[in-house]
Amino acid sequence: MTASVVVTGLGIAAPNGLGTREFWSATRSGKNGIGRITRFDPASYPSTLAGEVPGFVAEDHLPSRLIPQTDRMTRLALVATDWALKDAGIDPAELPAYDMGVVTASSSGGFEFGQNELQKLWSQGSQYVSAYQSFAWFYAVNSGQISIRNGMKGPSGVVVSDQAGGLDAVAHGRRLIRKGTPVIVSGAIDASVCPWGWVAQQASERLTDSAEPTRAYLPFDADASGHVPGEGGAILILESAESARGRGARIYGEISGYGATFDPRPGTGRESGLRRAIELALADAELTPKDIDVVFADAAGVPELDRVEAAALTSVFGVRGVPVTAPKTMTGRLYSGAGPLDIASALLSIEDRLIPPTVHVAADETYALDLVGAQPRPARVRAALVLARGYGGFNSAVVVRAVD
Template sequence: MTGLAATVEPAVTGIGVHAPTGVTVADYWRNTLAGRSAIDRITRFDPSPYTATLAGEIRDFDPSPLSGRLLPQTDISTRHALVSSDAALRDAGITPDDRDDFELGVVTASTSGGFEFGQKELQKLWAQGSRHVSGYQSFAWFYAVNTGQLAIRHGARGPSSVVVADQAGSLDAVGKARRLVRAGTPLVLTGGFDSVLSPWGWLATLAAGNVSTSTDPKRAYQPFADTAEGFVPGEGGALTVLEHPDRAHDRGARVYAHISGYASGFDPRPGSPRPPALARIIRAALADARVGPGEIGVVFADAAGVREQDDHEIAALDTVFGAHRVPVTAPKTGTGRLFAGGGALDIAAAALTLDSRTIPPTPGLEHYPCPTRLDLVREPRELTTPAALVLARGGRGFTSAVVLRGAR
């Protein structure tokens, strides 16, 4: 990669969102700015036998844009990805006539694959025998299936891949997509989706021991609070179209933001005397973006909802920015943590923040029992510095950060 290519900041020209708080960008952003929460008791299955019963569930999804041929071969997370991809490309103004197939790449992230699809096929295996198991099970559960299905749907023959890194995965996917644009791929569709809302997926999620068992939707997910007892899972995610800025300029595309910096790494093993990686990763992302801490207008926090992890995040932000020196928000308290979809949704929210110059609040903050060291955004706030930092951490120490810069 030449030095000139290494300075290219891909433009975000299209966004597609499927979240518990909205399955269009307009609905999602309106509800996010209003601080609305979609966390409630699970309706997809009976959660009463389990220790946790709350989730951020998408309840108004219409799969009709998908053909009858696609529905039998896709998990619900893939269906969300497919419909969102249509919206993202439409938002970017990209049609098949505008490009060669080899000009479009796809990079997605997944944490669990198709849990719901896999459970249904396992139930058939146990109850009816192997002849009744769908042949689509061979790929419908797989982590890379969203990349493959999106590439097929849109005739994308450019460089494509998948990243598996839990909540940090979709930030890593954006980092990979940025490298592809810098290396010459004009367009990359990137993001992540997950859904664990089936009994099998739910049990696997609860096994980690960090899911909130509260039955009060307004108090269940309270990152950074003294009463934090875990996070609430959610489903969904987002996709963005990353485009070479010269191409976007030449066709007069709307640009929400630019991807300016990226860094990733791992926490040390448990028991190590080394500090957590987050502060180091933040500094690396800022250096990659060529910005200083004072040039960041908002941080989209990882907001684990686990006391020790929250303390580590506060300490990292204090170390890099100084205590109470940068606005921090966590819209995910209204959707739940979406695993691989969570970072992608925060990327979309950051791009919308930069485009609208408005920072969204952290839903449910009025129920926090005490103030924190963070300048947590309680109500929509004007963005005064046009750059955003998005943070994400996953199981086993995955840690990533992305810096977005405003287009204006």
């Protein structure tokens, strides 16, 4: 029998809340974390809004030796991991090193660190470039730094599939638990709110140029004009259900299903792979569409992509057949961090019997979705579907459900 894999710890850093309780309180109440960029002057760019993590001072949480060698995304990931491990009641020092692994995702790596060092290279010379540039910018740096800081020598890795990557990382973590590793740290934190990262994101042509925080990111709305990027995400502690129960751990819920597909080449006229990813996740979870109580949407905010997602959902669940929510309208799209944060929100929805709102959006009826509006919706949530799509055609779906 295949082992059940559960989540026993959450560590969250989001634009509308730092820490799980602050984030969830803000999300329940519809608090917006999107605003004009403060980390640099965005005046010369078409897009000026982002979801920035507020009030994070790395020096308050991390030893001074780590600060010069880490990008902002890594500092956030290290602290979120500390919180997740504490939440799970796990002290890494008390476990064998090879019983713990790390699998994270990254969309862009440590862009801000890389930008700063490249500026030194061209303005001052190579002797001024930090030796830490050799790894601080890299996609795998969060997995590496988390494993080093916590003495974790078990199976580890990194997944790079843009916004879909966070779900893919959790799914790979689930595989490693099923293969026998007792504890896996998984999820993702991204942070590319810097000029270099901003230019790269502008190139996607999917960012809104709206300067109004409450009317900028509007998935499934007739006024949708693109998305607002953000920074942050969530780190999850994964264990087998048997192990978690054996040590009396609190269990948020089970990662019960996963599916991933890739879209066909544009221009072929073939259907997006998103519907198939949903069906694969449901089959893996051994659930039917009627068993799903809520969908946490990818919510691209680009009309063409929103139509594709809505078509996939109505194909599987029927017209307005399941409540759909997109709490990321409060944070922006956090790239690889978005999926794990939605998993965390789904688990908290199960716990609180409450579906979080989709703020600012006036649902366009042509999408035929039962979109949860500006107010949270009380509901008995036993199973939730989380969707994420990455630039270039990645589709991922994860089912989480309650554990009795």
